[in-house]
Structures are given as structure tokens and as C-alpha cells.
Amino acid sequence: MQLKDLAIQLSGYIQDGFKLDVLPIQENGDGEISVLQVIVEGFDELPIFVTATDEQILCVTNLFVQDEVKPELLQELHQTMLRLSINIPLSSLGLIDDQFVLFGAMSTNTVLDNIAHELVTQSENALDSLEALEDFLK
Template sequence: MNIHKIADHLNGLGDDSLTGLGFDCQPISGDVDVLQITINGREELPVFLSVTEDQVLCITYLWGEDEVKVEKRTEMLEAMLEMSIPMPLSSFSKIADKYVIFGALSISSAFADIEHELAVLSNNAIEVIDDMDEFLV
């Protein structure tokens, strides 16, 4: 399993998508190869996918620290912790000054499982942004 096989699969789905979503995948070369996956109609929230020896990691950037109302930051973090368990297949983290939502799958996951994870992660990102609006400037 590598990002190029995943990109070929997702780009080739067309109307055969199990999730009803359309995907546009662009590989990004670097120390770790990353696949930027844009979901049609959700261009502002791309998913970044990387493959390691034992997992497929999917990350979506939500907002930056500079977008959080300072006086509401602690309340926001508590709300994120409370939301974490009932939010299927996704968890919160922070990369530098950016808040993210992520999910991971086994390297042996089927393409259908990866497509499902991408759809759920994207749906969860939209829900989180809506739910956290009161904490953001």
C-alpha cells in the first residue's frame, strides 16, 4: 500500500464511490510522501494522508491558535475532549500552532475502508468546526 495506489483508486472512483463523494488526489513529495485529498465541495478542508510501515494516517487541519478566542481557549479544549469519544474514527491533536482532526487505519486496510475513513474524517471536521464556532474569532 502506498499513496500512489490510493490516489489512483480514489481518482478513478467517479460515480462508483461508496460514500457518494468525489476525490481529487495530489501527491506531495518530501521526507515523508503525503497525499493531499480534496473532496469535491469541501475544498477548504483537504485531508492529508501518509503511509508508514504499519498505518495509514489521515489528517485535516481545522484552525490555528490565532483563530481561538483567548478567553474561551480552556473551555474549547474541554469541549474537544468531551467530543472526542462520541466522534467516530477521529481524534484531535495539535501540530505546531494548528488544531487538527485525524484518523488512522491499518496498512492492510482495503481501499473501501480508506474511502470510508476519509468521508467520516471530512464529515467530522465539518461538524467540529460548526460545533466550535463559539470559541473561534
């Protein structure tokens, strides 16, 4: 999957009434695009970072870092996130280094409409998740 093609196709795309804004991010200026920043209209603070391998498209939204979590609730937060993850449509909760994330994975064969739908859903999921987990934050 070429991220460049995806960027061109997704830019300005309107899905479920939301407009998508795409910003390709280059890796160390060598011309290769390693990640796309996608912002779903109205969710400016929760950008989705899209990257791809031969097999899958991976969409990651950063939720919060470990330092933002009330230390005494960290253990409970982990448990809660494991339990919650199953209930979230199309997205899962995860941890990259010390960054808590919401992510979704799709086959590279996914049609554009479904990719766009997943991105919109992920933005809504991210907001819902943040709201649901707000009490765990400092």
C-alpha cells in the same frame, strides 16, 4: 504502504456518493511522495492530508490554528475537544504544533473501500466539528 499506489487507486474513486480528488505532494522534489492531499467532493476548504508509515495510514484535516481561537476561551476549548473527541465516529481531535486537527488512523491492511469511507466520514466530521466549535473562534 506506498502512497503512490494509494493515490492511483483513490483518484476519482466514488464513495457514499462523493467523488474523491487526490493530489500527491512531493517532498523537496526528490520524487518521494510524502503526503497526499485528498479532497472529498464539496469539501474543498477542508482537504485531508494522508500520510503512511509501515504500520498505519494517517489522515489529518487542519481545522484552525491557535491564533484563530478567542484567547479567553482557549482553556475551555481544550477541555471541550477532549470530551468531544470520543463522540466523533472514526476520527479524533488533536493538536500538531499550534494547528488544531481532526485525524483518523487506519492499519495499512485496510481495504480501499474502508479507506475511502473513512475519508468521506472525516470530511463530514471536520465540517461538523468546525460548526460545533465555531463559538470558540474569533
